[in-house]
Amino acid sequence: MIKKLSVALVLWSASGVVTQFATAADVESLRGQTAIEDESRPPEPKKYAKDGEPLPRDYVQQPPLIPHKITNYRIDANSNKCLSCHSWKNYREAGATKISQTHFQDRDENVLANISARRYFCTQCHVPQANARPLVENTFKPITAISGQ
Numbered sequence: 652m653i654k655k656l657s658v659a660l661v662l663w664s665a666s667g668v669v670t671q672f673a674t675a676a677d678v679e680s681l682r683g684q685t686a687i688e689d690e691s692r693p694p695e696p697k698k699y700a701k702d703g704e705p706l707p708r709d710y711v712q713q714p715p716l717i718p719h720k721i722t723n724y725r726i727d728a729n730s731n732k733c734l735s736c737h738s739w740k741n742y743r744e745a746g747a748t749k750i751s752q753t754h755f756q757d758r759d760e761n762v763l764a765n766i767s768a769r770r771y772f773c774t775q776c777h778v779p780q781a782n783a784r785p786l787v788e789n790t791f792k793p794i795t796a797i798s799g800q
């Protein structure tokens with residue numbers, strides 16, 4: 652009898668432990684449930700959005716999102732494909748927005764004759780859009796200076 656009771660107790664407490672920790676097991680890293688020594692599953696390739704109109708901004712200082720594909724647009728020490736359309740020299744012909752004046756300042760706010768090195772690698776700040784679902788829930792709302800509400 653005592654033995655039976657203790658078995659029951661063990662089972663009962665074990666089930667308690669299981670439910671208590673079930674929530675911790677639900678927490679999944681962005682890498683997925685993969686053992687550290689295993690290779691993680693490659694993410695599904697995303698489709699970039701078709702070329703379109705400029706996208707609305709959420710706050711005034713935001714680097715605008717790229718409303719077109721950028722596949723094979725090289726940016727390296729010898730060339731910058733983005734500038735072939737967005738530079739002050741080329742923007743009219745390309746029908747593109749010219750790069751902001753702020754892109755001609757170094758970090759001490761000295762105004763330069765050409766694009767600042769810190770703004771050369773455009774995709775550090777500007778990103779194209781894909782059909783990606785948000786990784787976490789987000790309740791961010793645009794600031795009132797833009798939304799008017």
Ligand code: HEC
Pocket residue numbers: 703704705706714715716717718719721724732733734735736737745746747748773774777
């Ligand atoms: C072949 C020309 C071309 C190239 C190359 C190009 N763009 Fe564009 N880009 C455009 C055009 C055209 C628009 C849309 C302008 C419009 O409709 O007002 C645009 C829009 C944008 C905008 C949105 C501007 C805004 O006001 O919202 C960003 C940001 C941008 N491009 C960044 C880039 C970056 C970064 C690269 C390089 C990786 C790049 N573009 C390469 C032509 C180009």
Ligand code: HEC
Pocket residue numbers: 711712713714715731733734737748749750751752753754766769770771772773774775776777
């Ligand atoms: C360090 C971040 C950063 C880098 C790098 C950068 N930008 Fe920007 N960009 C911004 C921010 C922030 C804004 C919006 C505020 C402003 O105008 O400075 C902006 C604005 C713009 C705009 C809109 C200008 C307008 O009049 O509305 C264009 C077009 C643009 N960037 C293109 C580029 C291109 C092309 C490159 C690469 C040659 C580049 N940017 C590199 C941060 C960056």
